Amino acid sequence: MATLNDVAKVAGVSPTTVSRVINNYGALSEKTKTKVFAAMRELNYAPNNLARSLSGKKTQLVGLIFPSVSNPFFGELVATLENSLFAAGYKTILCNSANNADKERAYLRMLAANQVDGIITSTHNLGITEYQKIALPIVAFDRNLAPTIPIVISDNYQGGRIASEALIAQGCRHIVMLVSSAGTSEPTNARQQAYADVMAQHGLTPTVTPLGFNTVASVKRITIRTMLQNQPIDGIFCSDDLTALLVLEEAAKLGIDVPTQLKVIGYDGTQFMRDYHPELATIQQPFTGLGQLLIATLTACINDQPPKHLAPLPVQLRPGETLNADWA
Template sequence: MTTIKDVAKKAGVSVATVSRFLNDSGYVSLEAAKAVTSAVEELKYESNPVARSLNTKKSNLVGLILPDITNPFFPELARAVEDVGLTYGYTVVLCNSDEDPEKEKNYIETLKKKYIAGFIVTSNQLDAPHYANAKVPIVALDRTINEKIPIVSSNNAGAIMGTNALLERGCRNILFLRGPEKLNPANDRYEGFLEAIRNSDAHYQVVTCPFHFADSQKIVENVLKDHPQIDGIFASSDVSAAGALKAAGIVGKHVPDELQIVGFDGVAMGEMLSPGLTTVAQDVYKMGAIAARVLIKRIENKEIEQNFYEVPVKLVIRGTTREGME
């Protein structure tokens, strides 16, 4: 196996010069740089990334901490982060936190020991000290951590759009599936729903609902049995909306003739349901891609344009809602 000493000998320079050139850690003359480049190519030398990280206290690893990889929203984010990371020479390490602060802290501390270059984090741990004191670049994705950490999210005011979609299609007894109360995006969507519904003559009720299919199905099934007059459901996530669609079938509510459903996320799963799910669609891939580019800029000490990046949403009409009323 070719070593750094072999490269130095071939280039006619010191081992220290080769190390400075390969690690970009000091001055190397143009002549020496050309000689080292030629030697590396001729000898087909490949640097050891582990050894390099030990020497420079840096690596090309990026940590991606997500709360629940069984929710299809998060794998779509991860795909974008990985695609952009690989383009720039970074490898993404996926960490599933299960919304557990101790697991998040453990991932942070463990990966820092591996000289992780930076983190992209979806967390509900606001101002957690293990983020504030991480001493590596961090970008928040979908959920704010604190004002000092850049955040990439969608416009959660899209909840107004989703609520109006039901109102405009004749719904007058609407159930809102509110997400977990500790999550900023869920709270923003709740506020958007209230803003729209209070300007209407519709009746409504709100139930707190985790972003899980089975839990959502059970909750909606019980509500529909107790309140058969409900004719519209707006869910804070597509996963919850999918659970609501399953519950409707169980209690014998025909969608969309008797019950209309709108979700929020825009994940690919919504198109696979039958009927297809009407949703307030985020550009999930774009959110992940922006977060990756912002993090890489911070890792490479490049200036970022802003600390808050908001991706627009749009309403996608499918089979869980009727045609708009004239």
């Protein structure tokens, strides 16, 4: 690997000058700049980022801690983030926490050891103190990590309300909500709260059926099937789109027609769903907006300007045939 000194020799200038060119600092003539750039190209030189960072520069590394990119929701979010981070000059270290506390702890240590500039995370298997001990800029997505850690969310309550009201507006009276989230104090729980509130406002009884975030699909299917068989249900609100898919398939197997007998609405609205299951009505999260806000917030934290307050981003209903047959 060519070093800065090699470049200096080839260009016939001093190492300091090369460094000045790289960092665009000090007085420099066009002529030397050209010479140096030519030498860099000739040697296929890339400055050693380790050395640069050691001597004070930022690493331009950001850690992304998410459950797993094998889930299309996180996959899409991570893809969005990675793109924006790249555009902003950052490199992405990917960490799939797999909802494993030990792994997450190891990741935090590792990211610190690698001197990342900041972390964006969407898991929380650790205690608050552990997050606070990290003396690093952190931004959370949809999770309450610690009072001091800024959190970016979309409007979960609003989303829950829109979904519930949409089902009721379509005539549903026996509406069940399926939730697969685990914790109790998570922001996403506002969706359930909204569901419960809306149901109560309409004099209807809310029924929340938990499925467990880490439960395998086949087990979820069984729960869903028994539910469909044993309860009089005409509407289902799923806290994520994948669960909605399971509902649609189990309903089809049982000969329940959607949307005449049963209306279904999901949550998330990934591009994947839009492409491969456009029939599903869902609550559309603003992926791009969330990604940009996450990164803007993180860079703000990196520059010691933590945001005062972060308003939840608006969500919107994406209509579909599972809610309203003659939608199109």
